[in-house]
Amino acid sequence: MSTRLYQCIEAIGNKIIENKDFLTDLDREIGDADHGVNMARGFSEVLTALPQDETDIGAALKKVGMTLLSKVGGASGPLYGTAYMKAAGPAAGKTEIDLTVACEMLKEAIAGIQMRGKAVKGEKTMLDALIPAYETMVSCIESGDDAKTTLEKMCETASMGVEYTKTIQATKGRASYLGERSIGHQDPGATSSLITLEAIRDFL
Numbered sequence: 001m002s003t004r005l006y007q008c009i010e011a012i013g014n015k016i017i018e019n020k021d022f023l024t025d026l027d028r029e030i031g032d033a034d035h036g037v038n039m040a041r042g043f044s045e046v047l048t049a050l051p052q053d054e055t056d057i058g059a060a061l062k063k064v065g066m067t068l069l070s071k072v073g074g075a076s077g078p079l080y081g082t083a084y085m086k087a088a089g090p091a092a093g094k095t096e097i098d099l100t101v102a103c104e105m106l107k108e109a110i111a112g113i114q115m116r117g118k119a120v121k122g123e124k125t126m127l128d129a130l131i132p133a134y135e136t137m138v139s140c141i142e143s144g145d146d147a148k149t150t151l152e153k154m155c156e157t158a159s160m161g162v163e164y165t166k167t168i169q170a171t172k173g174r175a176s177y178l179g180e181r182s183i184g185h186q187d188p189g190a191t192s193s194l195i196t197l198e199a200i201r202d203f204l
């Protein structure tokens, strides 16, 4: 019997794997057509490598991060790998987390992505989904929303962030080589970040 923690990561992995072709098609338009393939392969490895009876959330996320770092090529492996490893920090030794800890985890994950990718919001990257989602999470916690409502609102703003990536030029990563021609296309990394949040929302 797998833990609820494993089931949540499995839900994320399955949704990424389901969207493999969609993510790869997005990356074909402005990148090198490997984002979906890479992420799906990475999460297949994660679901194999992660012990199904793991209860320590920090240990599990560290394992997820290390697996993505070592198994996923391109930029997405190091970026998502770093995000999960950093998210593991506030969850170290914990078997349950509340919204406040989850918010710290997302904050750390974003900081890790920013450090590793040297990117800020508005450069057509995963940050354009994650930073608005984080800001929404902070305000939901302030107004006392429950986890389900918080995740719903986070997905709404992350989705708006993905839409926003269509309107801007890429200045980071391979898509930046296209210059102005990157406008009009939605960012694959922002999209896989949204998919991750939606998987957590649906799981809850």
Ligand SMILES: [Mg+2]
Binding pocket: 027, 031, 032, 033, 034, 035, 074, 075, 174
């Ligand atoms: Mg790519």
